[in-house]
Amino acid sequence: MKEMSSDINNSLIPAKNKQMKMFVKIAVSLILMGFAYRLYFSTYVQIPPVIVVFDGGHRSSPPSLEEANLTLSGEIPAIDTRADDSMLGSLNCDIFTGKWVQDLTGPRYTNNTCETIEHHQNCMKNGRPDSGYFYWRWKPRDCNLPIFDSKTFLNFMRNKSMAFIGDSISRNHVQSLLCILSQVEKPVEVYHDEGYRTRRWFFDSHKFTLSVIWSPFLTESKIFEDNDGHASSAVRVHLDKPDPEWVHEFHTFDYIEIAVGKWFLKTAIYFENNEIIGCHNCKKAHVPELGFYYAYRKALHTTLDFIVKSEHKVYTLLRTTTPDHFENGEWNTGGYCNRTAPFIEGEVELRDIDMVMRGVELEEFNKAVRVMGRSRNGPILKLFDTTHLSLLRPDGHPGPYRAFHPDSIDGEVQNDCLHWCLPGPIDSWNDLLMNMLLKGS
Ligand SMILES: *[C@@H]1O[C@H](CO)[C@@H](O)[C@H](O)[C@H]1NC(C)=O
Numbered sequence: 464m465k466e467m468s469s470d471i472n473n474s475l476i477p478a479k480n481k482q483m484k485m486f487v488k489i490a491v492s493l494i495l496m497g498f499a500y501r502l503y504f505s506t507y508v509q510i511p512p513v514i515v516v517f518d519g520g521h522r523s524s525p526p527s528l529e530e531a532n533l534t535l536s537g538e539i540p541a542i543d544t545r546a547d548d549s550m551l552g553s554l555n556c557d558i559f560t561g562k563w564v565q566d567l568t569g570p571r572y573t574n575n576t577c578e579t580i581e582h583h584q585n586c587m588k589n590g591r592p593d594s595g596y597f598y599w600r601w602k603p604r605d606c607n608l609p610i611f612d613s614k615t616f617l618n619f620m621r622n623k624s625m626a627f628i629g630d631s632i633s634r635n636h637v638q639s640l641l642c643i644l645s646q647v648e649k650p651v652e653v654y655h656d657e658g659y660r661t662r663r664w665f666f667d668s669h670k671f672t673l674s675v676i677w678s679p680f681l682t683e684s685k686i687f688e689d690n691d692g693h694a695s696s697a698v699r700v701h702l703d704k705p706d707p708e709w710v711h712e713f714h715t716f717d718y719i720e721i722a723v724g725k726w727f728l729k730t731a732i733y734f735e736n737n738e739i740i741g742c743h744n745c746k747k748a749h750v751p752e753l754g755f756y757y758a759y760r761k762a763l764h765t766t767l768d769f770i771v772k773s774e775h776k777v778y779t780l781l782r783t784t785t786p787d788h789f790e791n792g793e794w795n796t797g798g799y800c801n802r803t804a805p806f807i808e809g810e811v812e813l814r815d816i817d818m819v820m821r822g823v824e825l826e827e828f829n830k831a832v833r834v835m836g837r838s839r840n841g842p843i844l845k846l847f848d849t850t851h852l853s854l855l856r857p858d859g860h861p862g863p864y865r866a867f868h869p870d871s872i873d874g875e876v877q878n879d880c881l882h883w884c885l886p887g888p889i890d891s892w893n894d895l896l897m898n899m900l901l902k903g904s
Pocket residue numbers: 528529532536
């Protein structure tokens with residue numbers, strides 16, 4: 464559970480105070496209207512609409528302009544992109560706005576047909592008793608999302624290389640992709656690092672290389688944790704240096720998906736120009752507290768700037784933050800996630816912390832797109848906006864079934880309400896991935 468620690472109280476907030484919310488939504492819509500119009504007229508920015516939700520319980524007045532800029536600029540009220548569709552047809556359908564619908568087709572693989580499911584996500588094998596969470600499909604509001612087709616994907620990727628760069632959620636995503644693809648072609652693992660966190664596979668008959676690269680800060684970092692997640696010292700992060708872990712291979716990639724987030728909540732010392740500039744949570748008198756969002760913004764900026772300005776052009780997806788679903792506690796204070804069905808729209812709200820992270824992601828994404836400008840030959844940068852659809856799936860986490868038959872274990876069982884069971888809702892991310900890659904370029 465070392466990748467799940469969070470020092471911030473972000474317990475699940477049920478929807479409440481509807482009137483207040485409505486008022487706040489309208490206020491924010493108005494505030495952001497101008498910004499939305501700017502985006503609307505830019506052919507290069509493709510940002511899906513977003514549900515603007517506030518924690519009604521914590522707020523007593525609408526956000527000021529300053530606040531709105533801090534956390535929300537870049538988010539567009541849902542009404543604004545509708546006009547797009549009538550003008551540009553279904554090609555421009557926003558695949559990230561929609562709902563989960565029941566689908567009795569069932570999972571595309573099982574713990575028996577995919578050999579590479581990691582122990583902690585192998586909920587079937589670990590004895591999770593319910594299976595209702597297999598039978599849902601993501602349905603975008605304005606179009607249909609075709610299901611992932613391994614043959615088409617592998618042919619598309621012939622002679623290409625794709626890397627997922629990030630933390631354990633990226634690994635989770637790659638494992639889902641591996642399981643789906645391995646139903647058509649079994650890959651060969653051609654590289655792994657000591658801890659099996661950076662790995663590479665090769666699909667020989669399609670000459671397709673798939674990698675996952677461990678880089679939980681995207682920028683250069685030094686982590687002082689043992690295998691059980693006990694830190695002997697604060698993380699040291701160089702916010703101005705892209706992580707050599709992925710940079711040294713960058714020239715070999717055709718496609719990348721980058722995503723980080725939760726590691727920025729850890730106690731950390733931040734460096735720029737090789738000098739300490741501040742920290743998060745270090746509580747040292749002579750080191751200023753900068754807040755994790757400062758570091759997150761800077762690290763994303765450093766990363767996107769490198770990608771956008773690189774000579775080597777890479778199709779890049781920036782995946783947005785992934786929410787957890789701990790209820791009645793945190794990962795380390797007895798929080799759990801035992802729901803067995805998706806939420807419906809309005810039943811749940813994004814927590815402050817994910818809202819801040821997503822706000823930073825959208826802002827840095829927009830900046831990078833602007834830098835990329837109108838160059839036709841530049842890298843293609845897209846937002847892979849899985850936050851909201853993931854928020855609606857509290858039922859897809861291992862919970863106690865991160866361990867083998869937890870009911871037979873004496874004593875406290877750790878819950879995982881952050882990563883996803885395989886098979887599980889994260890498989891749908893690959894439907895979205897395929898849709899973006901094939902539609903894109
Ligand atoms: C909010 O952002 C907009 C656009 O980025 C900017 O023009 C405006 O001055 C900002 N407002 C405040 C109060 O910071």
